[in-house]
Amino acid sequence: MRRVRNVPTGVLAGCLAVSLVAACGGDTATDEGGGTLTVWFPGNSEAEMALVNETIVPAFEEETGADVEVTYVDWADMSPKLNTAFAAGTAPDVIGHGVAATADLAHNDRIEDLTPYVEELDAALREDMSAALPGGEISGNQYIIPLMMTLRMIVYSGADFEEAGLDPDAPPQSWEDVKAAAEQLTVREGDKITRAGLVVPSDPIGAQQAFGTFLWSNGGEFLDEDGTTVLMDSSEAVDALEYYVGLYQGSDAVDNTLGATWASSPDAQQPIATSQASMQLSNAGDIGKYQDAAPDRDLRLMMPPAFEGHEPRAFGGPANGLMINKDSSQKELAWDFIAYMIDPDINLDYAEALGALPVHASAVDSDYVSSNPELAKAVEALPANHPNPNVPGWVQMRDAMGQHLERALHGEVGAAEALERATAEVEKIVDAGS
Amino acid sequence: MLLTRRARRSRPWPRIAVLAFVTALVLLPFLWMISLAFTKEGQAMSGISLIPEQPTLENFSVAVQAANLRQAFANSTIVTTVAVATNCVVPVIAGYAFAHLPFRGSKVLFYILVSTAAIPVSVTLIPLFLMAKNFPFAGGNDVLGQGGSGLLDSVGGLMLPYLVATMNIFLSRQYFAGMDRDFAEAARIDGASELRIFTRVYLPMARPLIALVAVFSFTGVWDDFLWPLVVSTSAKSTTVQLAITTFASTGNVKYGALMAATILVSVPVLLVFLFNQRGFIAGLSEGGIKG
Amino acid sequence: MAVIKPRPNRRGRPARQRLHSRQARFGLLFVVPATLYVAIFQLGPVLYGLVLSFSQYSPLSRSGPQFIGLDNYRGLYGDPEFARAMAITGRYVLQVLPPTVVIALGLALLSNRAFRGVGLFRTAMYVPHVISLTAVSMIWLWIYSDQGLVNEVLAFFGMSEQRWLATESGALNAASAMRVWKALGSNMVLLLAGLQTVPKDLYEAARVDGANAWQQFRAVTLPGLRPMLTYVVAMDIIYLAQGFTEIFVLTQGGPYGSTTTVNYLIYTEAFQYNDMGSASAMAFVLFAFIAGLSIIAIRVGQGRRP
Structure with a gap:
């Protein structure tokens, strides 16, 4: 009928191609035997x-x-x-x-x-x-x-420090000093940052962990000890988030990677290894790999900083x-x-x-x-490690606050408002779980 | 409007130029896919050139070895073959009956069946998942569907929602309704059975329909993503579409191997389509909506 | 015509009627397999889903679903996340649909005549429809990547590159552009089929009346194309409102939820956060939304008021 006499051969050819590829795979059946x-x-x-x-x-x-x-x-x-x-x-x-x-x-x-x-x-x-x-x-x-174990620490380039007139053997010890050093290390071309002074992860999960690092080293917490009260709208939290936002927004911004997910890129493509950044908040255990990837950058680790008047704390733990x-x-x-x-x-x-x-x-x-x-x-x-709260519904809480954090980082809402909204959502999850 | 004398006299070249440009635009992503698949990993990131400097098959060997692609091909082949087979029979005979063998209430039944095509997948997704889990006598289940994993994480579970696509009932009815009833009447007077009338008189005339149903079913089942994503929990029941997503895992995308895998996975549907395309596009216009 | 009327004459049922009842029996027999399957695996799940939407159920928990009445629906009513997902889904449909249909119609008109290579053109245009949404999303993932095609082209023209999938304003548009590209060919082929059903003599009559090309299009082509146009729009709405795969591959619902369509939210609610009851309720609201949009499209298509 009409022009489709080749129908069966057509389907057949397709099936044949399929089964050929499958057959090339050989025996892939899994053994369900005991043990x-x-x-x-x-x-x-x-x-x-x-x-x-x-x-x-x-x-x-x-x-x-x-x-x-x-x-x-x-x-x-x-x-x-x-x-x-x-x-x-x-x-x-x-x-x-x-x-x-x-x-x-x-x-x-x-x-x-x-x-x-x-x-x-x-x-x-x-x-x-x-x-x-x-x-x-x-x-x-x-x-x-x-x-x-994991711990968030700042990896910095001794080479960049020297070039900017900073002493690589005496790295900053407080977040305030880190920001000052970052501003000094940032290289701009017009308005555009060509080398970031400090890069911090900003993908939803990374942002939550980075924010935790700022929050805890400012004396704050996400939840109280029994995990029933949400403490994310405290003044410590607002200050910590404002600091975090300040890395990306404003005329003294030091980080141009907002929205990029470099955290899981190959070692050689990490901003700290490619000279796109002079400091990078990273998983401390990766230091060896970064050093191998960029041997001439004199990469080192900075002991976890704290905000003035508080103890150093950084996301980490098991x-x-x-x-x-x-x-x-x-x-x-x-x-x-x-x-x-x-x-x-x-x-x-x-x-x-x-x-x-x-x-x-x-x-x-x-x-x-x-x-x-x-x-x-x-x-x-x-x-100095501080883990995330281990409570039922945590993954959902983390995702809920991650969104509000990202919004604040992009400058869409103020830090206080973002945290208020995050608190409201996390409270709902806490209530639903109890 | 397209047959006006002026249009007929006008030169075809401007029209062809526009269409050629659009075709190029539509095919461009595929050309890049092919180019990337033959480009050495790492080079893909540095500069863009449509023709790789040193073409390599490395990405294909990486793709075939990783991500359970071979198991995925085996599973997808079985599932698609079974679904094409059932779809070429069950909806086709139903469509024929709705067109030529009416019975009390057949019209209402037809509309009920066809309207289910508009139900969003997400409405039936979770129930089907739970039904697959509680499928009797499968995966260690008893007669009540308790005790085991049912059809979850199995090839049987993968094919569960594909066996009859209601759209095919609609296409079949439309197609058979366009055929003359006199053939059947004549055969009946000669004493032919209904089964014989269908298989000897109408079915041979329905090859374009079968082609259409086969191609639709093949591409629909081979290309589906959401159901396998939910029902498959391990490598033993993975499908081709699931397998390629593992190359795009968070933050560390290997574009070369990813494109190689994407090509391998797309070749079967492309072949089925290209071998049938003339009849397919003709069938679309005949089986489609009328009036 | 299927109705068998009782005849006043009881004696000697005519052969014709016997034939009819035999046909009816066979008809019934032929539709039984399809009907059973649809009842069990399409309509059954809809009812089951409706029950689930009134229940609380976690796949992790060891107990079965628990009836909680309207709580899930009530929860959705004040849920900003769900409202946002509905708005995103609506925007997605509305910004993909018009360009797809208009461009496809233009291409169908251009290619609705025989010339060398027209078959090749139609086939080529249909290829994006045949390749799976997963696969094309993978290709576009690269196209939109930092060193992908779009940024390279921009760089070539001296414009600065962007992170297409990483900004709230851009990600949904990026996904939309891909869907336009993907749906173009299949829409075009269907509209082409529709164009071929428009009676040729109507054009002749219009020309005799002195109608120009645009007037012919308005008076003959468009009305003739109406059924197919309606079908194309309704099907596009049904597909687009269920956007999931491209979101899963390209953006995973982000950045910060700006591409979380209802279907993506349903998936995370059910399988990430283990709330299958609430996810089922969302699915039914989406169902109503899609049905509403399609009915409006069909009524407009039939020339009635929505």
């Missing part, structure tokens, strides 16, 4: 994948005879994927996630209380991890075992860790895997691959830390 431990890790770090897939997992499989299947899930997809997997009953045995996600999962009885397992750990090992473990507790029970699915049929094996991951040597390799700070105090003496004085500074600064 298979499923593990999800968040993120897409190639160094992490290489280390876990090629070294850690084979060694663990050799040791236990088990079969470990690791899946990496992009950070942004982790929560939706995990929620649907729990609903479906297909959640993995071992779940890697940020500490922020723990409270909701524990609240819904989805993850195993790991306290009894931790109690059986060697006392010396527990002591060695005593800085990290409490970050994974909820109401005194251990729900997540942290795999690494970053991601491992949990056990409450419905897992192989909890013992799952714990064996976790225990393997927190073995001091293994964990050190892992932290090094990810550019994170290790969870063991003893790691200070390791080659990885002691061979780099800047990294040693980061470990030394760890006690």
